[in-house]
Amino acid sequence: MSISISGLTKQFGQTDVLRGIDLGVEKGELVALLGPSGSGKTTLLKIIAGLEWPDAGRLVVDGADWLQLAAQDRRIGFVFQHYALFPHMSVRDNLAFGLTVRPRSERPGKAVIAAKVEELLHFLQIAHLADRYPTQLSGGQRQRVALGRALAIEPKVLLLDEPFGALDAAIRRDLRRWLRGVHEATGSTTIFVTHDQEEAFELADRVVVMGEGRIEQIGHADAIHDHPATQFVARFMGATVELPVTLQAGRAEGKGLDLTALPRRALPDGAATLFVRPEDIMPVPTTSSPWRIATRTSNGAHLRLILRHEDGKEAEADVPRRAVQAQTLIADTPVQLKIEAGTLFATASTPARRSARPASPTVSSPQKQETSS
Known part of the structure; x- marks a missing residue:
């Protein structure tokens, strides 16, 4: 399912949580929403799921206006960080839950549900856990069950909110590779939220970097890493x-800095700031x-x-x-900083942020409409 988001805004009280979000997701694509806490990524995910409602903007999925649909009508698969499994149900019953609570007219027969559950148990490699309860499972096993329960309803869109946030590093790495395989096997359109850069770049087809309610940059790992669009x-x-530097004919200069490795930039002459990672600085004794x-x-x-x-x-x-120069780098040594890579931003004119679109009609949820009628 393709997703088109345009001009989406959301406030909580006087706080702007989303400030004009424009985003397209292609059918079968896996997209990561990456950013620090408070950037708006989870709120955006909840709006897609129908758990929150925007103040303005549009959300269109395969040509249908999803802002006119209640959450239960969107056929969303949602996986939370903390699993949200039913503790009194076995793994088998947790997987079957989404199918058994469908409206009677849409509910599959018991034999069909049982067959679907068996298929998922083997697909997710948890058949040996079918009769266990959540308290008898490890964190990684619970997360597989949570994903299986979301997949059972054959969702139009799969949404994951920090799906591996509660797991240790080794299990997270294993589950990332496993989830990528699940995505490719199912062909689902998937959006997941994370603050972990490694997780986002390893898993996603594209990464959406968010900050303070805005989309700062969209792209692939190398482009975002090497060519950040904004100072954020x-x-x-x-x-x-x-590092403060001076630009002259597209070249950066600075006393005590070797900037010859940096390419010429089409920026105005004058003061600029060079953003550098610590691993891209090589001090050279002088x-x-x-x-x-x-x-x-x-x-x-x-x-x-x-x-x-x-x-x-x-x-x-x-x-x-073990670098050749390392043994000469001792305290109080005067050094020139050789910059291997970095990003320049002109001090006088930082890149403009994306602004919200012109005011869109205020959006009311189906639930709110029903309440007022």
């Missing part, structure tokens, strides 16, 4: 070192520089260097411990 994305993607190594620590694999400018500004560099 640059910081969120780990470019935590911000006889004279405004930068010196303030502290040097090691975690075994990498050296963590705190670099201090003569004006008091600090930067952090992350250098492989």
Whole structure:
């Protein structure tokens, strides 16, 4: 099912949670909504599910206006972070639940439901757990059951809200690969919410980076990592070192900085800020520089260097411990900062944010309409 979202806005009290969301999702695509807490990603997911209602905008799925449909009429598969399994039901009964509560006219027969459950048990590789109860399962097993219950109704759209957030790192990695396989086997249109960059880029066909209720950037891992569209994305993607530089004919310059590796940029001359990841800074000992190594620590694999400018500004560099230069990088050594990669933003004119579309009609939910009639 294809999804088209346009001009979607939402307020809670005086707080703008969504500020004009425009997004298209293709049939069979797996899209990640990535961002920090409070960016609006879960609210957007709940609006698609029919659990929240926007103040304005449109939500069209395969040509149908879903803002005129109640949640139960959208045939959504929703998987929460904390499983939400029925503790008094076996795995088998949890999987069957969505089918058994359908309206009588749409409800499959008992034999059909039983066959569907058996199919899911084997597909999800949990047939040996069929008669257990949720309290007898591990976290990873519960999440598989939760996904199976969502898939049982053959949803038009599958939505996942931080599906692996409550699991430890090793189990999360295993389930990510497993979920990608499930997605490809079912061909479902899937949207999932996460704040984990590795999870988003490993799983998704496209990643939607959100911040403060806006879509900041949409794209694939390499493009977002190497070419962040805004300062927000640059910081969120780990470019935590911000260096003031001067642009001249598209080239960046800065005292104590080696910026020759950076490509020429079509930006106006003048002051700019260079956003750099600590791992893209290589300090090179020199006889004279405004930068010196303030502290040097090691975690075994990498050296963590705190670099201090003569004006008091600090930067952090992350250098492989076995790098050729590593042994020369000791405290109080003057260094030139060789920048391997970074993103420039002109100080005078930062990229404009996406604004909400012109005012759209206020949206009322079917439930609200029924209440007022």
